[in-house]
Amino acid sequence: xxxxxxxxxxANLDRMRAVAERAVATQREGNDxxxxxxxxxGETNRLLGLAHQITEVPDMREMDALAATGEQVSAALVxxxxxxxxxxxxxxxxxxxxxxxxxxxxxxxxxxxxxxxVRSTCAEGSIAVVAGFQGADPEGNITTLGRGGSDTSAxxxxxxIKADVCEIYTDVDGVYTTDPNICPSARKIDxxxxxEMLELASLGAKVLQIRSVELAMKYGVPIHVRSSFTDTxxxxxxxxxxxxxxxVAGIAYDKSEAKxxxxxxxxxxxxxxxxFGTLAEKNVSVDMIIQSPSREGGATTxxxxxxxxxxxxxxxxxxxxxxxxxxGAALEYDPDIVKVSIVGLGMRSHAGVAARMFGILAGExxxxxxxxxxxxxxxxxxxxxxxxxxxxxxxxxxxxDKASAAVGG
Ligand code: ADP
Ligand code: ASP
Ligand code: MG
Numbered sequence: 001x002x003x004x005x006x007x008x009x010x011a012n013l014d015r016m017r018a019v020a021e022r023a024v025a026t027q028r029e030g031n032d033x034x035x036x037x038x039x040x041x042g043e044t045n046r047l048l049g050l051a052h053q054i055t056e057v058p059d060m061r062e063m064d065a066l067a068a069t070g071e072q073v074s075a076a077l078v079x080x081x082x083x084x085x086x087x088x089x090x091x092x093x094x095x096x097x098x099x100x101x102x103x104x105x106x107x108x109x110x111x112x113x114x115x116x117x118v119r120s121t122c123a124e125g126s127i128a129v130v131a132g133f134q135g136a137d138p139e140g141n142i143t144t145l146g147r148g149g150s151d152t153s154a155x156x157x158x159x160x161i162k163a164d165v166c167e168i169y170t171d172v173d174g175v176y177t178t179d180p181n182i183c184p185s186a187r188k189i190d191x192x193x194x195x196e197m198l199e200l201a202s203l204g205a206k207v208l209q210i211r212s213v214e215l216a217m218k219y220g221v222p223i224h225v226r227s228s229f230t231d232t233x234x235x236x237x238x239x240x241x242x243x244x245x246x247x248v249a250g251i252a253y254d255k256s257e258a259k260x261x262x263x264x265x266x267x268x269x270x271x272x273x274x275x276f277g278t279l280a281e282k283n284v285s286v287d288m289i290i291q292s293p294s295r296e297g298g299a300t301t302x303x304x305x306x307x308x309x310x311x312x313x314x315x316x317x318x319x320x321x322x323x324x325x326x327x328g329a330a331l332e333y334d335p336d337i338v339k340v341s342i343v344g345l346g347m348r349s350h351a352g353v354a355a356r357m358f359g360i361l362a363g364e365x366x367x368x369x370x371x372x373x374x375x376x377x378x379x380x381x382x383x384x385x386x387x388x389x390x391x392x393x394x395x396x397x398x399x400x401d402k403a404s405a406a407v408g409g
Pocket of ligand 2: 070
C-alpha cells in the first residue's frame with residue numbers, strides 16, 4: 001500500500017500524528033505500507049523565497065539541494081511520530097531508494113527506481129517513510145521533480161513495487177469538476193479516466209502532478225485521491241472511462257504562465273525556428289504559441305507564446321537578444337494572465353463546444369487573448385483578474401453544478 005501525504009497533511013506535528021496513526025492502522029490490517037511525504041505546507045515556497053532574496057536567477061543545482069530539504073524534514077518527523085505510537089518506521093531519502101533521474105534540475109524526470117530498499121524495509125516490519133519530490137542524477141547530484149512532484153514519487157514507487165493502489169492524501173476529498181476552493185458549486189467526481197485526469201492536470205488542476213498521471217497510466221497504477229482529514233472515499237483514477245458521453249468533465253485554470261509577445265518580426269522562413277530553438281536549448285518549455293497569419297505581401301508578423309513564470313527571468317535576456325538579432329521586433333511581457341480550460345472526452349464527438357465556451361466568457365464581458373484546442377480540450381488565455389468569474393461561469397454554464405453533468409450539449 002502506498003500512501004502519499006501532501007503539504008497540508010503534514011503541516012504540523014498534530015497532522016503528522018494523524019498520518020502516523022493512519023499508516024500504523026493500515027499496517028496492522030496486514031499491509032506492507034510505504035508512506036511518501038511532501039514538505040510541510042509552505043516550506044518549499046519559503047525555501048525558494050530565500051534563494052530569490054539572494055539572486056533573481058539562482059543556480060539550479062543549488063536550488064534543488066535547497067528545495068529537497070523540506071521533504072527530508074517531513075520524512076524524519078513522520079518516522080519519529082510512528083515510533084512514538086509504538087510502530088516501526090524508517091525514513092528514506094530519494095537517493096537512498098535509488099530514485100535516479102536525469103540532470104534537469106528543478107524539473108527532473110525519473111529514469112529508474114529500485115524497489116528493493118523499500119521492499120526490504122517493509123519486510124523487516126517497518127513502514128518506509130520516503131521523502132517525496134527528490135531523486136539524484138547519474139552523477140549523484142540531488143534533483144527535484146518539479147512543483148507537486150511528490151505525487152510522481154508516490155506513483156513511481158507504487159509502480160516499482162507493484163502496489164495495489166496509490167493513495168494520494170490531500171486537503172480536498174477527491175478530484176472535483178473544478179477547483180472546489182474557488183468554485184462553491186464544484187462536485188466531487190467518483191471516477192475519472194487517466195486520459196481526462198491527464199488533461200486536467202496538464203491544464204493546471206494541481207491536485208495531481210501531470211507526471212504522476214502519465215506514470216500511473218503507463219504502468220496501470222490505480223490512484224485514489226482522498227482527504228487526510230476524513231475517512232470518506234475519494235476519487236478513483238483508472239483506465240476505465242467513467243464519464244462516458246460527458247462533453248465537459250471539468251474546468252481547469254493555470255496562473256503559472258506568463259505571456260510573451262514579439263511584435264513585427266520579419267515574416268520569413270527560420271524566424272520562429274530561431275526563437276524557439278534558443279529557448280529549447282535552455283530547457284525552457286513553451287506552452288501556447290500563436291502566430292498571426294502571414295498576409296500576402298506582408299513583411300512582418302506577430303508571435304505570441306507563454307512560458308512558466310518561473311522561467312521568465314531566465315529567458316528574458318535570451319528572447320531580447322534573439323529579437324535584436326532577428327531585427328525589427330518589439331517585445332511585450334504580461335504575467336497577469338490565466339489559462340482557463342474545459343476538458344472532456346465527449347468533445348470528440350460533439351460540435352459547438354468551443355463556441356459555447358467563447359459565448360459564456362463573452363457573456364461575462366471577458367476578453368479572450370489567445371485560444372488553443374486539442375481533441376478533448378479548449379483553452380483560453382484571459383486577464384488573471386477574471387479567474388474566479390470565468391471558472392464559475394464556465395462550470396455552471398456547462399451544467400457541471402448539476403448531478404447529471406453536461407451530457408449532450
Ligand atoms: P497537496 O499539498 O496535498 O499535494 P495540492 O495543493 O498540491 O495539495 O493539491 C490540492 C489542491 O488542488 C486543492 O486544495 C485544490 O485547491 C486544488 N485543485 C485544483 N483543481 C482541483 C480539482 N479539479 N479537484 C480538486 N482539487 C483541485
Ligand atoms: N514540496 C513540493 C512542492 O511544494 C513537492 C510536493 O509538495 O509535491 O512543490
Ligand atoms: Mg500537490
